[in-house]
Amino acid sequence: MNITLTALCYPCPRGWEHFEESCYFFSRSQKTWEASVAACQNLKAQLVIINSEAEERFLQAWEVRNKKRTWIGLSDQHHEGSWHWVDGTPLQLSFWNEGEPNNISEEDCAEYFVDGWNDSLCHLEKACICEKASSPCQPL
Template sequence: ASTRKTNISIRLKNRTIEPRGGLESIPADSGEGRGHLDRSPVCRRATYTDKQSHSYSHLWHRLIFLPVPTCPAGWKMFSCTCYLLSQASDSWTNGREDCKRQGADLVVINSAEEQTFLSMFAKKQTWIGLNDIQTEGTWMWVDGTPLTLSYWDTDEPNNGGEEDCAQIRTAHNTLWDDVPCTSSLQWICEKLP
């Protein structure tokens, strides 16, 4: 516990903090001066601004006694986000609908760490929340954001026959491949705790 307190104190150096409630993380030296929802190592229910000062001890007290978010049974937590690997296999669309019924969506991969986690988590070819259904060659995540960080396998995406949905290809590596959206694969759902 003392190591964690030291790490948080270092991260908060030269900050004035105002805890407010709501699910947030406290980023290390973001320079933005305001709280934000982020997948950082410290996941607590608190936000902050630089407007009202609190002592570090008061902040530490608030952080310790706030509830730590947890995932529903069967879901795995990684970096303040809950993930569920389906037991069934189905099309990309049906996989996404299953996620939505559970208050989630297909996974959006935002970092190398998340890609590594998911690659270890999925043991078979698995749908992710990426497609180019709307415009061929323009890959978009299910949350509406364009693809900026990618882990495509060599010569992928290749659109080898109406391949508009992305999967983590685990047969011989953990990179991505485009496949027909009607293929029957497992999927990974993602949601906040």
């Protein structure tokens, strides 16, 4: 019996992690928040938008293992104190660290760090998390 394999199917591209209906790319390169937005867009994705406690726990598990401060797709750059995701939706469910956001020195972009979110200066360089929808078949 001969079997010809024409494609192997995975919900996410190689190097991405799958969770529920999304694929996540944990970038290790350090970029500003704006450069991270652009880098994710180049991957046909966006900076991560956290929509549920389950998604937060999934991301927290990665953070605990890697101990990296990472940009998420949340900022209040357009109106101080009015936090919006990169897709324009307003923040509803949040996981801020205690006392955050505190806007010290005009901190307008959100980062993720082990125990929750923190507002940070957008021009600082950090790793980032990109997210895009998973699909039924992605070639290896």
